[in-house]
Amino acid sequence: MSLRNENSQANQTEFVDQAPFLDNKSSRIFSLGEIKKNKNLRPFYILSFSFVLLVAIFFLIITSRKQQVEEQVLNEVEENSALDPLSQRAYELREDLKDHDPTKQSLPFPQVDLEFNIN
Amino acid sequence: MKKLVFFCLVFFLFVSSVQAQEMPSIEDAQPTSTTEDSVLKTDLIWQKERLDQEIAAVKAIYQSQLENYLYHDKLYRIAYDQYQQLQTLVSIEDLNQKGKNLGVYRDDVLISYLDLLRLNLVATEGVELSLKTKFLTQLEATITYIKSHQENLKNLNDRDQISLSLATFTQDQKNVGRLAEGVLVLLSAGNLQMIYDKSLVLKKDIDVYLTEKGNLSLPAIDRASSETNRSLESAKLKLDSFWSEIIDRAEGNWNLANFYDDLPRTMNPIYVNLSQSISYLSELLSI
Known part of the structure; x- marks a missing residue:
């Protein structure tokens, strides 16, 4: 059922058939023009300001958490700095041992023919 | 008021810069023995770096020469097959040239390979000195022989002389493979010995660090x-046992090369022991 504006019924020169089927109002969800017509914009301003404030607080919380994580990582690196030379030596020893695995031969005798001749 | 604040800031900045300048004078008072030790360590590190660079350079040359040899080996095989089938003067001359070239390139490969073994033996610190000297001498003598053979072969043009030169080489250098195997046994044991020695030093440093804490x-x-300590001691016993066996058997010719085929089975227990010791050292640091 179409909704008819009560005001349109006051137009006596227009027949029912000629009247628009649907109200010819703007179907947009948000219309700034409509809002401007409303003289009491204070609630709108308060709501939009609160929304912006909440978004700003949200971003601040996220960035402060990232800084905390970075500080924790830096602190861990500083704590480990005293062990680094010894740990580095242990790591290098482990790598050296892997390079000298007796089951792997890095310098095998080349595949050359020691017995060839031209006869 | 503003001027007073400005003056205070300038004063404090001046004082802090003076304190920073005073710090280096305290650090300058170092004992001279530390300086001498650091110079000695720097020399050793520099020598090792130079050896490592030389080894890398020779290895690159060796690999390219080996590729060149393998390519000319194929050409020689083709020429030999053609000579066998055709028996023409052209095929004989082609075989002469290909055979002579192959002999020259084979000598290149062997010289580079033996030089690589020599450099690695010099660079490996854990090898017993008498064995190291003995095998270095043998390597140098073999390299000299092969260089001389190569120079002689380059100047030969007669087919019979080329054939004789190649046959002489086969006879004189039939054991060059065994020499290489003996050196490889020494390198394998020497590298594990070096790792054990470094592990022992690291353990002592870790003990000092833990004591300070x-x-x-x-x-x-x-x-x-x-x-x-028990794990390191076990590795030491195995290494000492292996070295004493090697020294006893190295009295005869080529006996050291007999270890080569059995090298993985013989060295693996030492390798596993050292691996366990290094894991323990890492765990000690993280406790």
């Missing part, structure tokens, strides 16, 4: 440290 006296750490 006051942790070495804790029961758990003391037990862990003792277990690490």
